[in-house]
Amino acid sequence: MNLHQKVALITGGSKGIGLAIAESMISHGMKVAITGRNLESLYEAQKSINSESLLIIESDTKHFESNQKAVDLTLQKWGCIDVVIANAGVGYFKEVDQISIEEWNNTIEINLNGAFYILKASVESLKKSKGYYITIASLAGTNFFEMGAAYNASKFGLVGFTQAAMLDLRKHDIKVSTIMPGSVSTYFNDHTPSDADAWKIQPEDIAQIVLDLLNMPARTLPSKIEVRPSFPHHKGK
Numbered sequence: 001m002n003l004h005q006k007v008a009l010i011t012g013g014s015k016g017i018g019l020a021i022a023e024s025m026i027s028h029g030m031k032v033a034i035t036g037r038n039l040e041s042l043y044e045a046q047k048s049i050n051s052e053s054l055l056i057i058e059s060d061t062k063h064f065e066s067n068q069k070a071v072d073l074t075l076q077k078w079g080c081i082d083v084v085i086a087n088a089g090v091g092y093f094k095e096v097d098q099i100s101i102e103e104w105n106n107t108i109e110i111n112l113n114g115a116f117y118i119l120k121a122s123v124e125s126l127k128k129s130k131g132y133y134i135t136i137a138s139l140a141g142t143n144f145f146e147m148g149a150a151y152n153a154s155k156f157g158l159v160g161f162t163q164a165a166m167l168d169l170r171k172h173d174i175k176v177s178t179i180m181p182g183s184v185s186t187y188f189n190d191h192t193p194s195d196a197d198a199w200k201i202q203p204e205d206i207a208q209i210v211l212d213l214l215n216m217p218a219r220t221l222p223s224k225i226e227v228r229p230s231f232p233h234h235k236g237k
Ligand SMILES: NC(=O)c1ccc[n+]([C@@H]2O[C@H](COP(=O)([O-])OP(=O)(O)OC[C@H]3O[C@@H](n4cnc5c(N)ncnc54)[C@H](OP(=O)(O)O)[C@@H]3O)[C@@H](O)[C@H]2O)c1
Pocket: 011, 012, 013, 014, 015, 016, 017, 018, 035, 036, 037, 038, 039, 041, 059, 060, 061, 062, 087, 088, 089, 090, 110, 136, 137, 138, 139, 180, 181, 182, 183, 184, 185, 186, 187, 188, 189
């Protein structure tokens, strides 16, 4: 894909991985719409990127209508959508008997339903552009762990959903991939990134994987990418 002037829509782009993907895309000549629930965070992202190639949209991915609004506003501004990244995600890490109904529903509605909703809202545009749909899943989509029941359920589901969608959508010349990172230094789960996170994957490293996918020859589709820190043994050093 020639990235120049191509249009991307990223759910959950005001912080962390989504923001790094937006920055990297814009620095490669793309136009990018990002969503988020908190308007202040979106304004901060806008200030830090400071580019006319960025559009911020207040939108909660757990509601289909909000995803439709994000797609409509992006099309209104730029007329097409070439890349959609379902990135927004949350995690509540508790023993299974301690997870509330609200936490369970939030996890599934944002991490899994949201990824389907943004695809549902944008798929006709992606057919026209012969575009790319990428989900940000997790190694938690293949490795289960204690206190991960809700998060594991959402990410196992997301990986399965993305792989099946890939088989359907490649018939329409839409590429589909899921990226499954291990620990990334972000604000996820109320974390504040610090020097102690140096051993983790950095958000810009995930952005580089996204750009590498977009730059793959059209005939080739890396559909599922697991990515982990190289030096977990440096943790705490
Ligand atoms: N960090 C890791 O170690 C790691 C590892 C593997 C996978 N992941 C996945 O990577 C994705 C991005 O996480 P991150 O680490 O970058 O976290 P982050 O730093 O907390 O950023 C999350 C972003 O998503 C937005 N968001 C959250 N819920 C949303 C919703 N319902 N609708 C729209 N936007 C929403 C947040 O803004 P608002 O809160 O203002 O909405 C924020 O911009 C998630 O799917 C996560 O599961 C993260």
